[in-house]
Amino acid sequence: MKALIIVAIVTAVLFLLYLVQPKSRRRFIANLLSQVKYLVPRYFT
Amino acid sequence: MKDYDVIVIGAGCGGLASGALLAHQGRRVLVLEQSERVGGCCSTFEQQGYRIDIGASIIEFPQVIDWCFQRMGTSFYDEVDLVPVDPTFSAILNDGTRVTYPISLEETAREIGRIAPEDVKGWERYSKKIKGFLDAALDGFFLSPANNLTDVIKLFARTPALLKYNSLFFGSYEGVLRKYFKNEKVLESFSFHSFYAGLPPSLLPGHFAMIPYAEHAGIYYSKGGMIGIPEGFRKCGEKEGMQVRLNTPVKKIMIENKRIKGVILEDGTEITADIVVSNINSKKMYLEMVGEEHLPWLAKAGLKSYTYSMATPMLYLCLDYEPPLNDHHTLMTLPMEKVNDYWFEHYMKGSFPGEQFGILSWTTRSDPSLAPEGHHIIAVTLAPGVYNLEGTTWDNEKNAIKESIIKYLSKTYLPGLEEHIVLAELSTPVDFERRLRSPEGAIYALRQDLPHSMMFRPSARSRHVKGLYLAGASTHPGGGVPTVTASAMIAADLIEKYEK
Numbered sequence: 001m002k003a004l005i006i007v008a009i010v011t012a013v014l015f016l017l018y019l020v021q022p023k024s025r026r027r028f029i030a031n032l033l034s035q036v037k038y039l040v041p042r043y044f045t
Numbered sequence: 046m047k048d049y050d051v052i053v054i055g056a057g058c059g060g061l062a063s064g065a066l067l068a069h070q071g072r073r074v075l076v077l078e079q080s081e082r083v084g085g086c087c088s089t090f091e092q093q094g095y096r097i098d099i100g101a102s103i104i105e106f107p108q109v110i111d112w113c114f115q116r117m118g119t120s121f122y123d124e125v126d127l128v129p130v131d132p133t134f135s136a137i138l139n140d141g142t143r144v145t146y147p148i149s150l151e152e153t154a155r156e157i158g159r160i161a162p163e164d165v166k167g168w169e170r171y172s173k174k175i176k177g178f179l180d181a182a183l184d185g186f187f188l189s190p191a192n193n194l195t196d197v198i199k200l201f202a203r204t205p206a207l208l209k210y211n212s213l214f215f216g217s218y219e220g221v222l223r224k225y226f227k228n229e230k231v232l233e234s235f236s237f238h239s240f241y242a243g244l245p246p247s248l249l250p251g252h253f254a255m256i257p258y259a260e261h262a263g264i265y266y267s268k269g270g271m272i273g274i275p276e277g278f279r280k281c282g283e284k285e286g287m288q289v290r291l292n293t294p295v296k297k298i299m300i301e302n303k304r305i306k307g308v309i310l311e312d313g314t315e316i317t318a319d320i321v322v323s324n325i326n327s328k329k330m331y332l333e334m335v336g337e338e339h340l341p342w343l344a345k346a347g348l349k350s351y352t353y354s355m356a357t358p359m360l361y362l363c364l365d366y367e368p369p370l371n372d373h374h375t376l377m378t379l380p381m382e383k384v385n386d387y388w389f390e391h392y393m394k395g396s397f398p399g400e401q402f403g404i405l406s407w408t409t410r411s412d413p414s415l416a417p418e419g420h421h422i423i424a425v426t427l428a429p430g431v432y433n434l435e436g437t438t439w440d441n442e443k444n445a446i447k448e449s450i451i452k453y454l455s456k457t458y459l460p461g462l463e464e465h466i467v468l469a470e471l472s473t474p475v476d477f478e479r480r481l482r483s484p485e486g487a488i489y490a491l492r493q494d495l496p497h498s499m500m501f502r503p504s505a506r507s508r509h510v511k512g513l514y515l516a517g518a519s520t521h522p523g524g525g526v527p528t529v530t531a532s533a534m535i536a537a538d539l540i541e542k543y544e545k
Contacts, residue, residue, distance in 0.1 A: 027247045038346075038501075039496060042502075043500055044343045
């Protein structure tokens with residue numbers, strides 16, 4: 001339970017940090033995050 | 046005995062350079078090209094006495110191309126008739142301000158001082174930083190394979206100075222430039238350069254912020270048209286016995302026991318070889334020519350996840366007057382924020398407005414012999430155009446788009462244009478796909494953001510098919526004439542190492 005609360009707090013802090021970034025940086029980060037799921041398969045191409 | 050030692054698919058710069066290097070190694074090389082001319086995006090066609098460049102209109106990083114020629118005992122400057130281009134470019138900013146950046150760093154500093162005195166120091170700091178990065182990175186980054194994590198670790202181990210510049214890799218092009226320049230006009234003058242690598246300033250990785258600086262190391266035009274550069278590679282290769290067959294499309298790559306056997310042409314002819322170098326789009330090559338049956342599921346998933354790079358519609362204008370421009374390259378720019386908004390509001394939503402930004406490449410400025418006497422050619426590199434237009438097609442819209450762009454240019458950057466057009470042709474992403482067989486008209490094959498780069502881009506030495514190697518824009522280090530030439534050197538090195 002404690003671990004879940006810590007993870008939730010860290011996620012919330014990261015999300016707030018993301019929200020206060022300039023629009024341009026938010027776009028850069030969002031583009032990277034949207035492709036994280038593909039990195040492992042792409043490594044094997 | 047096999048018909049050839051090596052078959053190269055695609056006679057773009059990457060294919061011809063790798064073919065020539067492999068012929069220089071003493072191998073029997075055959076280059077197969079689907080179209081009627083060499084060069085791919087760096088090529089030139091002739092129409093009604095005008096020699097028109099298809100895409101590339103200048104060469105940056107000439108030293109990288111020269112390294113390739115040097116490996117064959119000659120030099121870029123001996124093999125290709127090059128015309129130096131100076132200034133690097135002029136820009137007509139959205140508010141009408143004109144800026145011109147000469148090759149000289151000091152003169153460029155003075156020009157920046159004219160429009161933004163507060164950014165002169167920023168230009169000096171930027172130049173120093175990027176020079177340091179290029180000194181450390183150029184050969185290490187461009188000429189080292191990045192097929193896997195070990196390669197990337199070795200790359201940084203060999204070039205530890207690169208670590209000093211790690212911030213460039215994890216920020217955006219825009220982020221890097223904003224660190225050095227505060228004036229929006231200066232930023233605007235560099236805003237279109239991000240599309241030289243295929244993405245808007247907010248999405249392009251920060252190390253590409255080297256592009257505006259790198260132009261000051263010298264840029265060139267190839268006399269007679271940009272096809273002179275691939276023809277230079279072809280000439281060197283043919284001296285070593287390399288053969289080039291035009292109008293010869295490949296249908297399948299033959300594989301036996303996970304090893305290259307050769308290729309099957311579209312007319313059914315089989316040609317055998319132990320090694321194939323693919324210089325075409327690797328997503329298409331693996332999924333259509335190799336076939337999914339030869340790929341493990343993880344590789345298939347990775348290949349299908351790749352996004353093709355942007356396409357760039359081109360408007361070719363042949364004119365019977367001297368256009369009111371000063372320089373080989375004139376950039377029609379938008380403020381950086383608007384360039385980003387264009388990507389998200391137009392490109393991503395499938396629209397292509399008539400009010401354009403991009404590059405006016407006045408090629409007859411550098412080589413008047415490209416057109417009949419007194420006539421001129423401008424190749425207009427337009428804003429990125431998405432392959433699938435919303436609710437319509439490029440073929441349906443082509444004429445209307447062409448007319449609206451000509452009207453717009455006539456009203457803005459090229460007064461008098463409408464009355465002096467001898468020939469005007471719009472090449473859409475669909476036309477590029479038909480002409481070059483490049484899926485979706487992608488000019489850099491695959492996107493060039495971090496999740497499509499280095500070890501996340503298809504490996505130069507295939508992990509799944511022995512004897513299959515990649516050159517060109519869809520492997521490390523990516524798209525652009527110097528970079529695909531570098532990929533050819535990497536492929537030739539890998540073949541020398543692994544295919545005795």
